[in-house]
Amino acid sequence: MSAPTDPLAVLESLAVPDAPAVREAAPGPESEWPGVADPDVLRAQLLDWLSQYANPGTRRTYAYALGLPVEWVDPPREPDPTRPRPPAAAPGPLHDLAWLRWCARHRLDPRTATTGHVKGWLHALDAAGARRRTRQRMLSTVAALYGHLVEVGAVAANPAALNRARLGLSTGARDASPTIRLTAEHLRALLDAAAGLDHGRGAHAEFYRHRAVALVALLTLGLRISEVVGLDRADLYRTGGEDVLRVLGKGGLHREVYLTDPVRRTLAAYLAERDRLAGDAVPATRGRAPGPGSPMIATRAGGRCSRADLYSLLRRIATAAGPALDGVADRVHPHALRHAYVTIALEQGAPIQHVQADVGHASIATTQHYDRARRTRASTAADLVAGVLTPPSPETAEPPTPS
Structure with a gap:
């Protein structure tokens, strides 16, 4: 019916x-x-x-x-007979x-x-x-x-326009966030676990591996899971000499998120493998993906992944991380990585208005209004976070101090 x-x-x-x-x-x-x-x-x-x-x-x-x-x-999406969906969670x-x-x-x-x-x-x-x-x-x-x-005249008054302070629900009365605190070491462990996740020996194993790493990499930029799901390949482009993602956030507002070098390389490897499986001799040019609305993070058949799909994948990655995530693996979820971006950035000394602009917090709408037009690579916290996540190369590591 x-x-x-x-x-x-x-x-x-x-x-x-x-x-x-x-x-x-x-x-x-x-x-x-x-x-x-x-x-x-x-x-x-x-x-x-x-x-x-x-x-x-x-x-x-x-x-x-x-x-x-x-x-x-x-x-609902068209069912994929080769990839049965897990049973729905209980209410x-x-x-x-x-x-x-x-x-x-x-x-x-x-x-x-x-x-x-x-x-x-x-x-x-x-x-x-x-x-x-x-x-x-x-x-x-x-x-x-x-x-x-x-x-629209369907009701005469708003019955939910209550005095929230009297109900103990004022916006200033906030409980401590229940979100698990992930450190830079936890995020590095998630990236490593994604790269080593076992997908069997099938023809699509490399695609699944690259997609898992790309998911974690995008979440380390502070994106909401809904924003990751909604990304299209055409949302990746260059402006001002920099690689950026055009992200659709809350309220229907777009913002530009700058890619760090590690995330750029991760996405390039994932998209190249995806194009190889699709039979494209040459990977699609960024911003010119074939077909309108081609999703950034896609199913094997090229469809858009759901939030439930990506949430399940992240939990698999967290479980595979082993001892590095002992005690927190079962509490890892996409918002925890977004939360980690903000906390790590602030710990590294990033100006709070830059961090808020990076993640698209609506509570700084006024600040964003004045700051959006003059944002540059220097006004994003992404590189500070990437610097903590990326171990130093032998060429840049400082020599040991003589004893």
Whole structure:
């Protein structure tokens, strides 16, 4: 059954333990989405809001946070019979507490929700063990949705416009980040493990090896995993005599990320191997990749890898790193490498505004506005981070001090 004609299917696996008769209700609009008399209209309003975000990663994140399937904004890829996908992960403890699922369980049309409903939902999240940061993020998503619904006249007021300080959810009240702290030694170990990852003896083993190294290398530039997934080959080009990546970040804003020499060599080797397997006699020129939207990090068949694919690959790499990542391998994820970029850069003395511009933090929008036009190779922290990750060559190493 299709989502447009059966909106309840959109909230797949909807748990309604306190209303077992919902699925057996008589046919009709309300039985398709509990509490909603015009489900097709609600679905169109939700899609209208999501479509305003240029970044597909943002659309997927918002859809997931509200309890909608990502297929709404990210159609599933054609299955590859030669590469079966791993089973889907089990729903987390907050799965049924996403806002739209919570509303459906209470037979509540989201457009009639009040501040009392939103507070009740937040209390349910708290009781389920949701961290403060998680509740802050989920409330922000709901508030953004209702801000749009107010603008288009679908609701009269924003029920999620609450006093966050009274709820203990003010933006200044932040818990310590749960992200694992990765050091330069950890990142070097990940790069080494990626280069040595066992892919068997098949014809594509070298491609997989180069792709694994390229993934880690890109993450050491401080990119978000959604940004890595969204990169096209045409996003790699030269400007001002330097190799850069044109990265689409949050808010649909592009920024230029300078490549270090190690990352440039890694990408060149990966793309050359990829072109060799594709049968191209000459590797495609940077910025002139064949076909529109050719992804930078691709499947063996040339399709775009998903975030889940790359996350799984990174975990395999972390596990293969052995003793070098003892105690942290099971907590390695893409954001941990982004976090490491920022901390290592600051430890090496990089100006904070340069680091913030490198990683595209929205909280320095004003600084970026003034700094973006005059950014040069000297105003990126990438080389400082690369200098720590790359061991000195015998020619540049300092001679030992005589005893």
